[in-house]
Amino acid sequence: MELDRSKVEECFQVLALEVPARRTGEFLKRLGQHLLNLPRRKNVESASGGSKLILLSRTVSDIKQLPEQEWLQEQVTSGAVKLSTFEVTLGYEHFTAEEVLRKLLPAGMEIPSSFEQAGHVAHLNLRDSQLPFKNLIGQVILDKNKSVKTVVNKTGKIETEFRTFPMERLAGEESTVVRLKEHQCIFEFEYQDVYWNSRLQEEHGRLIEALFLQPSTATATAQPVLADCTCGVGPFSIPIVKLANGVVCHANDLNPSSIHWLLKSVELNKLPYVMDVDELPCYGEEFQAPSVGSLLVSHKPGDAREFIPELFNKRHPVTHAIFNLPAAGVELLDCFRGLNYVKFGLPRPLVCCYTFSDAAVDSDGADGCVSDLLNRLGKALALTPERMHYIDSGRGRLPLPSPEVSKMVDEAFLSAESQQISVSVRLVRNVVMTWDVFTGMRKRTLRGHEMGVRCMAFATSTKVLVTGGYDYNLFVWNPYVGKSIHTIHGHSAPIVGIEVLGASSNQVVSADSEGFVKTWDLGTYQMIQSFVVDEITILRAFVSIPSSKRVIAVDREFVAFDYQNTGIADQTEEEPLIKVFYNERLKVFVSGTINAVKIWDAVTGAIKVVITHKDAEITDFCFDDRGRKLFVSDHLGKIHVYHSSTGCLVKKLTNHAKEVSGMIYCQGDKNIITVSWDRSIVVHDESNKTEVVHRRATNSHKGDITCVAYSRHLGLIATGSTDCVIAVREYLKLRILACLLGHKTDVTALAFVEPYPLLVSADFGGNVAVWALPTISGKDHKLGSWAVARGADQPLVRQGISWKAHSDSLRTLKVYSNPPCVVTAGLKLKVLMQTNHTCKQLASTGI
Numbered sequence: 076m077e078l079d080r081s082k083v084e085e086c087f088q089v090l091a092l093e094v095p096a097r098r099t100g101e102f103l104k105r106l107g108q109h110l111l112n113l114p115r116r117k118n119v120e121s122a123s124g125g126s127k128l129i130l131l132s133r134t135v136s137d138i139k140q141l142p143e144q145e146w147l148q149e150q151v152t153s154g155a156v157k158l159s160t161f162e163v164t165l166g167y168e169h170f171t172a173e174e175v176l177r178k179l180l181p182a183g184m185e186i187p188s189s190f191e192q193a194g195h196v197a198h199l200n201l202r203d204s205q206l207p208f209k210n211l212i213g214q215v216i217l218d219k220n221k222s223v224k225t226v227v228n229k230t231g232k233i234e235t236e237f238r239t240f241p242m243e244r245l246a247g248e249e250s251t252v253v254r255l256k257e258h259q260c261i262f263e264f265e266y267q268d269v270y271w272n273s274r275l276q277e278e279h280g281r282l283i284e285a286l287f288l289q290p291s292t293a294t295a296t297a298q299p300v301l302a303d304c305t306c307g308v309g310p311f312s313i314p315i316v317k318l319a320n321g322v323v324c325h326a327n328d329l330n331p332s333s334i335h336w337l338l339k340s341v342e343l344n345k346l347p348y349v350m351d352v353d354e355l356p357c358y359g360e361e362f363q364a365p366s367v368g369s370l371l372v373s374h375k376p377g378d379a380r381e382f383i384p385e386l387f388n389k390r391h392p393v394t395h396a397i398f399n400l401p402a403a404g405v406e407l408l409d410c411f412r413g414l415n416y417v418k419f420g421l422p423r424p425l426v427c428c429y430t431f432s433d434a435a436v437d438s439d440g441a442d443g444c445v446s447d448l449l450n451r452l453g454k455a456l457a458l459t460p461e462r463m464h465y466i467d468s469g470r471g472r473l474p475l476p477s478p479e480v481s482k483m484v485d486e487a488f489l490s491a492e493s494q495q496i497s498v499s500v501r502l503v504r505n506v507v508m509t510w511d512v513f514t515g516m517r518k519r520t521l522r523g524h525e526m527g528v529r530c531m532a533f534a535t536s537t538k539v540l541v542t543g544g545y546d547y548n549l550f551v552w553n554p555y556v557g558k559s560i561h562t563i564h565g566h567s568a569p570i571v572g573i574e575v576l577g578a579s580s581n582q583v584v585s586a587d588s589e590g591f592v593k594t595w596d597l598g599t600y601q602m603i604q605s606f607v608v609d610e611i612t613i614l615r616a617f618v619s620i621p622s623s624k625r626v627i628a629v630d631r632e633f634v635a636f637d638y639q640n641t642g643i644a645d646q647t648e649e650e651p652l653i654k655v656f657y658n659e660r661l662k663v664f665v666s667g668t669i670n671a672v673k674i675w676d677a678v679t680g681a682i683k684v685v686i687t688h689k690d691a692e693i694t695d696f697c698f699d700d701r702g703r704k705l706f707v708s709d710h711l712g713k714i715h716v717y718h719s720s721t722g723c724l725v726k727k728l729t730n731h732a733k734e735v736s737g738m739i740y741c742q743g744d745k746n747i748i749t750v751s752w753d754r755s756i757v758v759h760d761e762s763n764k765t766e767v768v769h770r771r772a773t774n775s776h777k778g779d780i781t782c783v784a785y786s787r788h789l790g791l792i793a794t795g796s797t798d799c800v801i802a803v804r805e806y807l808k809l810r811i812l813a814c815l816l817g818h819k820t821d822v823t824a825l826a827f828v829e830p831y832p833l834l835v836s837a838d839f840g841g842n843v844a845v846w847a848l849p850t851i852s853g854k855d856h857k858l859g860s861w862a863v864a865r866g867a868d869q870p871l872v873r874q875g876i877s878w879k880a881h882s883d884s885l886r887t888l889k890v891y892s893n894p895p896c897v898v899t900a901g902l903k904l905k906v907l908m909q910t911n912h913t914c915k916q917l918a919s920t921g922i
Contacts, residue, residue, distance in 0.1 A: 078214045080167040083178045090136060091120075092129045092147075093157040099127045106131070109141055115169050120161060128161055172219035173565060173602060179215075180208055187212055189547045189564045193273050194253025195224035196266050199245070213245025224248045227266075237330040238270035238400075254343075258283065258314040261343040264336035269308050274526070274545060274569070279310045282427060286395055287319040298364060302386060302396040302424075303327065304379035304407065309337045311397055312371060316346055320840070322369035325391075327382040334376050345797070346371060358391045367820050367840040383410040392421045398428040405430045405448070408455040519557040523550050532573040532583060537597050541583050543570030549585055551597065561600050565593055572617025574626065584626060586617040592628065592636070610634045654696065661702040669693050672707060674719060686722040688715065695738040697747075699761070706761075708735035712751055716761065728759050728766045737783040737794075741806075744787070750794055752779040756809060772809040775802060784825035784834070791848065793834055795822025801836055803848060815846055824888035824899075835897055837888045841881030843899060843909070880907055 089111060094102050099119060103110065110118040111130040120128040134140075138147045138158070150156040167175065176186050187205055191198045197216055201209055213226035225247040233240045244251075251266040257276050264271065287299060299322045303312045306326040316324050328334055341349055348370040355372055364370045374382060379398065386393055393416075398404040405428055416423055430451075432444040453459065526545035533540050539560060540552040547570065549563035568587040576582045576594075582603065586592045590608040595601070608614055608628045616629040628634045655666045663683065664675040669692040674683045691709040698705060704725060705717045712731035717724055731751035739748045745762035746769060756775050760767040778798035785792050785806070792804045801815035801822055820839040827834055832848040881901035889898045897909040 078179075078211045083167050083170055083175050085165045087133060087163055088160050089133055089163055090131045090138070091159050091161040092131070093122050093126050093159055094129060095155070096125055096127050098155075099129070102129050105143055105146070106141070109135055111163070113163075113165070113169065114171075116163070116165065128159070130161055130163065167218075171605065172215050173605075175215050175219070176212065177601075179211060180205075184208075185562075185564065187564065189567045190216060190226075191273055192220075192223065192567070193266055193271050194255040195222065195248070196251055196253050197223045197226045198242070198266075199226065199228045201228050209245050213247075217246040225251060227251065233270075237268075237332070238402075239268060239330075242267060257310065258318070260309075260313045260317055260340070262308055262310075262313070262336075262340045263343055264308045264339070265332065268332040269330060269336060270333075271308065271310075274547075275310070277569075279314070282397070283311060283314050283318070286427070287315055287322055298323070298392075298394070300392050300394050301325065302383060302393045304382055304396055304398050304410075305329070305400040305404075306337065307333050307399065309340055311399065312337070313340055313344060313346070316348070316369040316371045317344055319369050320367055321364045323364045323372065324369060325372045325374060325382075325386060325393075327374040327377060327379065329376060329378055331376040334373065338373060341371065341373075349373065355389065355391075357389050379407045380410040384414065387414045387416075387421075390419060390421070392416075393424040394422050396424050396426045398426065401429045401431045404428040405451045406455055408452065409457075412457055519554075521550075521552050521554070521557055521559070523552075523559045523562070524548070530570060530573045532575050534575045534581070534583060534597055535578050536581050539597060541573050541575075541585075541597075543573050543585055545569045547587070549573070549595070551600070563595060563600055565595075565602055565605075566591060571614055574617065574619035575621075576619060576624075577621040580621070584619060586614055586628060588614050590614045590628070592617075592626065606636070608634055608636075653693065658698055658702055663702075665696070665698070665705075667693055667696050667707075672696050672705060672717075674705075684720060684722045686717045686719075690715075694735050697738055697740050699740055700742045700745075704761070706738060706740065706747055708738050708749060710734045712753065714738070714747075714749060714759075726764065726766060728761065729757065729768050731755060731757070733779075736779065736781055739783055739785045741785060741787065748783060748785055748792060750775075750780040750783045754778075754780055754796075756780070756783070756792065756794060756804070758806075758809070770809050772804070776800060778821075781821060781823055782825050784827050786827040786829060788830045789827065789832055789848070791827070793825050793827070793836075795825050795836060797821045799838070801825065801834070801846075803834070813848070817844060818842065823886055826888050826890045826897075828890050829892070835888060835890055837880070837899060841879060841901060843878055843880045843888070843897065878909075880909070 092102060103118065106129065109132050111132060112118065118130050120130065122128045131141075138144050138151075141147060147156065151158060170178075173186055180186065184204060185202065187199055187201055190200075197220065199212070199216070201212065205212065209228055213228070216226050217223055226245045227242040228245050229240055230243050231241040242251075252263065253266050254261065254263045255273075256262070258280055262271075286301075299319075301312075301315060301322060301324045303309075303324060303326045306312050306328045307330075309326060312324050312326040315322055326334075326337060328337070346368075348365050348368055350370060350372045352372060352374040383393070383396070398407055400407065408426065408428060411424075411426070430448070432447050521540075521542070524542070524544055524546055525548075528542050528544040530544070531540060531542040533554075538553075538555075540554045542550045542552065543566075547564075547566045547568065549565075549570065550559050551561045551563065552559055566585065566587040568589040568591070570585055570587050572586045574584050576584060581597050582594055583597055584592060584594045586608075590611050590613075592606055592608060593602055594604040596603055610632065611628055611630040611634060613630055614628050617626070618629075619626045624637055626636050628636075653667055653669060655664065657664050657677065662677045664677055666673050666675065671688060672686045672693065674686075675681070676683050686705060686707070688707050688709060690713055691711040694708050694710055696705060696707045698719065703719055705719045706714060706728075707717060708714045712733050712735055714728035714730070714735060715724060716726045716728065728747070728749075731749065731753050732755075733752040735749050735751050737750045740746075741748060741758075745760060747759045747761050749757050749759065751757075754774055754776050756772040758769040758771070760769050775794060776796035776798050777800070778796040780794050780796050782795045783792065784794075787806075790806045791812070792806050792809070794802050794804075796802075799816075799818045799820060799822060801818070802811055803813045803815065804811050815834075815836070818836065818838040818840075819842075822836055822838050824837040825834065828845075834846045834848055835843065836846065837843050880899050887900040890896075891898065898906065899909070900906045
């Protein structure tokens with residue numbers, strides 16, 4: 076069945092108020108809750124004579140129904156307002172995917188509104204009854220999700236040893252080579268040839284942090300060496316190598332395609348320390364992980380049962396091993412049989428293994444999941460039960476993903492005796508249990524969820540239990556008989572909260588981690604309303620206050636919504652923000668993603684203009700000195716100039732050959748400086764209609780240029796690079812004055828300390844350094860109460876002080892004069908402010 080968009084059109088009459096154009100804002104403010112308020116539809120239309128039509132809600136047929144009826148009647152009587160009607164036409168573009176499918180699919184058919192997404196590919200798992208409409212469903216999903224370019228449907232089970240499954244394309248592009256970002260790392264792979272589950276992102280991050288990104292007794296006694304036994308395309312290996320320091324990571328997988336795409340992602344992330352297994356020597360003092368960064372050792376495709384013994388035979392220690400293969404993870408642990416790590420002076424490995432269990436999760440007997448797990452572990456490791464020590468760190472209640480992963484890891488390590496291997500096993504639990512509150516005894520177990528259950532609510536009016544979790548679905552149960560009544564599909568992220576709207580209500584509201592809140596009717600199981608919590612990036616908790624008819628969403632702040640008027644969902648960002656700044660002169664905030672730049676009124680919070688950049692992904696943007704022009708650079712090296720009020724393209728500047736990595740506007744000179752991965756620096760004159768290049772420096776560094784800073788007062792330009800060098804140049808001639816050596820990793824940020832001849836730099840390892848610079852004029856400068864002057868016997872450039880500011884990569888650096896401080900931000904969500912003690916340290920050096 077093909078999609079006919081005209082079939083979803085809907086027309087209806089609404090009451091309208093014809094008002095003078097100058098009073099439009101007044102009426103909109105007073106009637107806010109009773110306006111039309113439909114998504115993607117304006118509340119105001121133009122009328123004859125320059126007046127405006129204000130459209131009222133579909134439920135309003137007479138102004139007497141409104142709280143403002145007396146005031147409105149006075150306006151009508153005086154002739155200031157005229158009552159009329161207006162025909163509203165809603166087309167395909169006004170409806171959500173769920174609303175469109177509900178109109179086009181047969182009545183009573185389940186709406187397939189949720190899907191898993193990997194990069195640009197949306198993966199559906201349609202039921203047999205939905206297959207005749209599969210092309211229609213695929214096209215609607217494609218149309219209504221901007222980030223989706225291809226829609227596929229799973230046509231069979233995961234039966235191959237590589238955990239892949241057959242699929243068919245329903246709509247969109249043919250290519251299923253996806254590129255996505257997880258934990259600051261870029262992954263690229265052929266979706267059909269490898270296993271990938273986007274729903275496990277949170278679990279990946281928590282285990283990585285528990286093992287390698289926080290202080291732990293587990294890694295205190297030996298250099299960390301990880302054996303990623305079923306690495307796939309690297310959801311564990313690549314983030315660990317990129318974000319952690321001093322780790323040796325061995326990556327192995329049975330699937331040759333997984334290893335191929337793992338190495339492709341290594342290139343995309345520019346991991347500096349990578350070794351092939353053929354180059355791997357026996358372990359010794361000459362084989363060490365780098366102090367900054369980590370080493371990835373890629374192995375030939377092979378079975379984990381051969382991979383672990385191979386490392387042991389080369390006497391390579393393994394402090395951690397990850398088996399991310401729940402279907403057979405425990406059984407693969409037989410690879411450790413006969414490997415006596417203690418005898419050869421090697422550290423005992425901590426094994427983190429994911430597994431499924433169909434046994435009763437709530438039983439402590441032989442039919443329970445703990446007993447099942449111990450039996451399987453005993454068979455795999457050839458151990459009798461009395462030789463196995465069991466600790467349940469989650470007290471039998473760990474959900475997936477578990478916020479207590481680090482605690483579980485530490486307890487497993489600390490509890491093991493000197494001759495034992497520690498095995499930390501994650502059981503995927505997908506059941507709901509009911510208990511007698513008077514006796515404390517379990518009454519029954521409700522089975523049906525495919526993944527962990529996170530939240531639930533009981534509706535007293537209908538006496539049903541509603542549960543939700545990491546499989547994105549809501550289950551409606553009759554808790555008295557233990558049967559699932561209905562499954563509600565509609566969310567596309569883990570469900571974090573479920574609330575019933577009052578004791579007598581037949582409506583339940585659910586919220587997912589991406590901020591989507593949906594209201595459902597438990598009589599028809601239909602969605603009544605949906606809106607987005609724009610103010611929150613990741614929604615973590617959700618609660619309702621029935622007495623006040625209000626729901627509250629929580630992350631790092633509280634956001635409250637009233638039931639009666641959820642309003643129109645404001646525009647929000649679908650991609651992560653790459654830059655945000657405030658322009659004091661215009662009183663606006665400017666925010667940008669890889670696709671668009673938005674300018675916001677700082678007083679009202681309203682969006683003034685949206686500038687969409689379609690050529691390539693945006694890398695940087697900045698204003699001119701008057702705030703009239705917005706300069707936007709992109710991944711292809713292009714620089715476009717847009718009018719900041721209209722969003723229209725004004726002109727284009729001279730391109731770079733590769734991605735533009737930095738851009739600075741020269742206040743007062745009408746010039747703009749751009750740097751690029753093509754290792755060039757260009758000074759553009761933007762004052763004329765036709766762009767002129769003032770000067771250009773090519774091959775400025777041996778590596779890619781990553782950042783740039785400019786000081787008009789000193790007449791200097793500073794650039795940083797992946798070659799760990801900072802180059803200081805004259806602004807007027809781009810003649811190099813000095814190369815600053817001292818950083819051990821990529822230079823990531825630079826800033827001048829105006830008006831002094833000082834430069835602050837930061838690198839990928841989290842280090843910050845302060846440099847004393849020469850001046851073009853040769854004059855001495857005063858810095859606070861002490862002088863900056865260069866004697867005849869002193870070097871041209873000297874490093875004053877340096878310090879370790881972050882344990883991870885430092886990405887942003889700003890210097891402020893009031894109060895005097897250096898502000899830094901890293902990848903681990905930390906912002907640090909270095910205050911006056913830095914200046915005292917500088918003074919003590921005598922620079």
